[in-house]
Amino acid sequence: MKRTFVKERITVELQNPILIEGLPGLGMVGRIATRYLTKQLKAKKLAKLYSPHFPYYVLVNKKGGVRLLHGNFLFSKGLAGGRDLIFLTGDRQAQTIEGQYDIAGAILDFAEKYHVKLIVTIGGYRKEPKEAPKVVAVSTDSQVLNRALEANAMASPSGNPIVGTAGLLLGLARFRNINALCLLGETRGYMPDPNAAKSVLQVLQRMLGFKVDLTRLDEEIEESKRIVERMHQIEKQRESYAQEARRTEEERITYIS
Amino acid sequence: MKRTFVKERITVELQNPILIEGLPGLGMVGRIATRYLTKQLKAKKLAKLYSPHFPYYVLVNKKGGVRLLHGNFLFSKGLAGGRDLIFLTGDRQAQTIEGQYDIAGAILDFAEKYHVKLIVTIGGYRKEPKEAPKVVAVSTDSQVLNRALEANAMASPSGNPIVGTAGLLLGLARFRNINALCLLGETRGYMPDPNAAKSVLQVLQRMLGFKVDLTRLDEEIEESKRIVERMHQIEKQRESYAQEARRTEEERITYIS
C-alpha cells in the first residue's frame, strides 16, 4: 500500500449530508461521541479509509482474525431535519506530518463526492472541568458558529491550536468550499472521557435538531468515575508506601551515623 | 535505489505454493523458525527483496565482501501435501511507517505472481513462558484458523496488536484475496529464542502435514539456555558487587560523620 485510499462498501443517495468526524485524540472525546452516535442511530457501513501513514500494526478482532488500522465511514438517513449524516471514526490518526495532511485531503475528497456542505469535527481540549465539561466551538463560517453558540457552546480564545485531523479538516475545508465546525469538549485528557463526549453530543443535538438517548453514555460515565476513583486510591496508597519507605530509609541513616 | 524491488534469480513452476514469512522481530522467532526450515528442507534461492526503507548499512560477509540488507525468498518443492513452499526471511524490517507498508505491498505483489493462496507469518509475543512456549494463532480465514487451533495453537485475545510485517501481511492480504495466518510464539523477547521457534514449527508441521528433524534446533535451545544462565550469574554477581559497594559507601559515610 503506497497511498491513502477509501474503499467503498456501497453507494447510497444521501440528502445534503453532514459529515461528523471523531478520530481518536485527547480524552478520546471525538471517537467516543461519534461511535456512540453511530450505535444509537444504527448507522450503516459506507466505506473504509486505509493509509500507509497509520501505525504499522494490525489488531486482533473477536473472531481471531485481524484488521488493518483504518478509518470507518458510516451513514444514517433522515435524521437531522431532512439531512442525512455521514460519520467518520477510526483506530488512530496519521503518524507523520505529511500523513496528517494527506489523510485530511482524502477525507475531503470523499466528502466532496457526497456533496457534503458541512463538516463537524469533534475533539477534546485539556482543562480540568469544574462541573459539566464545557464545549468550545470554532468554525470556518460565522453563521455555523452562531448556531453552535446558541446551542450552548462557548467561543474559543484566539490563538489556540487545534491539533490533528479535527483541526486540519477545518483548515483545508475552505479549499473545497465546505463549511466546517469543530466542537471540543473540556477534558483532563489522560484517559477516555465519556463525560466530555456527552457535553459535545448535547451541543450537537441542539444544533442539528435530533435527539438520541444518552442513558448508555451515562453508564460509561459512571464506570469511568469508578476507574478514576480507583486510580486515585492506588495513587494515595503508593504515596503512603513511598513515605513509609522514606521513613525507614531515614531511620536506617540515623542508625548508621 | 528509490523503490523497493524484487530481483528474481530464477523462475520456477510452483504447485499451489504457501508463503512462509519470518523476518527479524521479537525474540527473532520468525527468522529462526523460517531459516531453520529452509536449511532442513534445503530450500533453493528464488529472489531477493531490496528496499531504501531498510537501514542504511551493509554487512560484511564471510568472503570479505558485503551484502546490502535484503529479504530472501527461497522455495522448496513437493512437501506440504502436494503443495510447494516459498520462504521469506531477511536481515531487518523497514525502518519507517511508510516503508513497512511499502515492503508488505511488495511481498504481496510477489506472492500474487506465484498465485499464493495462503501466507503464514511467524513472530513472537512477549510473555514469560512457564513450560514449553505456547503458540497463538490469528487468521484472515476461520477455516485456516481452525486448522491452526487443531494443530495445538491457541486463539488470541481480541484487541492485541501484531506489529510489523508479520501483522501487516495479514491486514493487507485481503485486498489480494489471499488467506493469511499468523503464528506467534511465546517469548521473553530480549534475546534470540529458538525454543519459541520450535513451538511454532511444531504447530506448522502438524497443520501443513510435513515433518522436519528438529534435533539441531534442540542444540540451539541448549546453547541458548547456557547463555541465559551465564547472563543470570553475571547479573547476580553484578548485584552482589553493587551491594558490597553500597555497604562500603555507607561505612565511609558513618566514618566521616
Added chain:
Amino acid sequence: MKRTFVKERITVELQNPILIEGLPGLGMVGRIATRYLTKQLKAKKLAKLYSPHFPYYVLVNKKGGVRLLHGNFLFSKGLAGGRDLIFLTGDRQAQTIEGQYDIAGAILDFAEKYHVKLIVTIGGYRKEPKEAPKVVAVSTDSQVLNRALEANAMASPSGNPIVGTAGLLLGLARFRNINALCLLGETRGYMPDPNAAKSVLQVLQRMLGFKVDLTRLDEEIEESKRIVERMHQIEKQRESYAQEARRTEEERITYIS
C-alpha cells in the same frame, strides 16, 4: 494536501521588486522585523503559501474561525528607490528536512514569477548582545554584501551555519540567478526579540534607502525588557526559595543524625 502550493490573491505589476523574507526563527527576529515593516508600510496581501510540511494544527483566529498554518506574501509599491517590495512572513517553518528544501523551492518559484532579482532574508544568531545588537550580513553577491557592510552590518566569520529558510534561500538562489542577502541580528534567542529586529531594520533602511517610523518597535522593546526583568526576578525568587528549602533539609538531616 499533498504538495506545497502558493495561492495568489491578486496579480499586480511590480517594479523590479525585492523579496524580504522573515519567517519565525531564533528570537523571532525575522518575523518581528518583517511584520513590523508590512504594518508600517501598510503592505497589501498578495498570496499565501500552504504546505503539508508545516505542523499539523490550525490556529483559532479572532472571529472564532481557524486558519491553516501558512506563509504570507504581501507587497508595497514605490518605496525602495523606485523598486517595489514583496514580503514573506508566516506562522512556522517546515518540520522536516525535505520540507525545508521543498518550501524554499516554492518561495523561489514565486520570486521568479515576479522577476525578483534580490532576496533579503532576516534571522537571528545567538549571542549575548552587549549594547545595541549587532547585525551580521552574508550574501551570494559581493556588491550586495558591500552595500550591507556600508549600512553598518558586520561580516560573518567563515564556517558559521545559517539554519532554515533564511539560509536555504541564499543557498538555492544561485540556481535561479537571483542575488540574496541574509541579515542576522544578535539575540539571546530564548524569547521574541524586537531589539534585534530593530537593528536589522536600521541596516535594511540604510541599504535600501527608505525610512519607516520605528517608534512603535521601541514600545515593544520596552515591553520586552519589562518581561525579561520580571523573569529574572521570578528566577531569583525561585533560587532563594530553593536555597531556603535546601537549608531546611540540611537542618532536618542534622536533627536526625
Added chain:
Amino acid sequence: MKRTFVKERITVELQNPILIEGLPGLGMVGRIATRYLTKQLKAKKLAKLYSPHFPYYVLVNKKGGVRLLHGNFLFSKGLAGGRDLIFLTGDRQAQTIEGQYDIAGAILDFAEKYHVKLIVTIGGYRKEPKEAPKVVAVSTDSQVLNRALEANAMASPSGNPIVGTAGLLLGLARFRNINALCLLGETRGYMPDPNAAKSVLQVLQRMLGFKVDLTRLDEEIEESKRIVERMHQIEKQRESYAQEARRTEEERITYIS
C-alpha cells in the same frame, strides 16, 4: 529542490577512471584522506551533488557568501597506472534512510556516466589503535580485495556493519556491474583523525601504484596529538576539581552532622 541532482561544471574525457569516495563519517577518516589527495594532486572541479536530504542549513564561506551543503566531484588525470581518478568528498551525509539510498544511487549514476569500473570508499571503524592504525578492506570482488590485502590491509571479520555512503556504495554497486572496495581506518572516532587517514592513504598508494607526499598530513597528525593531549589535561583537571568539590561537600556534611 525536490530531488538529488548533480550539476556538472565541465565535461572531461577520463581514462578508465577510479572513483574515490570520502564523505564525512567516523573520525572524518574518509573526508580527510580524500581531501588530502585532491589537494596534493591538484585535482580539478568536475561537478557538485545537491540534495534535499542534506541538513537544511548553509555555511558561510570565506568571502562572506554562503554555500549549500553539497558533495564535490573532482578529477585528476594520468596518475594511477594510466587510469584517471575521480574524487567525491563533501560537507555531510544524508540525514534520512531514504536519503542515504537516494544519494548513493545518484553517485552511482554519475559513476556510470564516466564508465567507472572501480569505486574505492574510505571510512573509519571504531577501535583504540595500539600503534599505527590498521586498515580493514572489504570488496565486492575477490581480486580487488586481494590487491588491497597485498597492499597491507586486513580482512574484516564477517558480520560487521559498514554504515552510510561508504557501505551503501558497495552494496549497490553490483546492480551497476561496478566493482567496489571499502577501506576503513582504525580510529577512536571522537575527533578528526588524520592518523587513520594516513594509514588508508598508504594502502591506497600501494594498491593503485601512485605516490603522494604525506608530509603535510604528518603536520596535521602532530597538531591532532597536541589537541588530544590538551583535552586529556583539561579532563584530568576537571576531575581533580570535581574531587576537590566532593571533598569540600563531605566536610560540610561532616560539619553539620
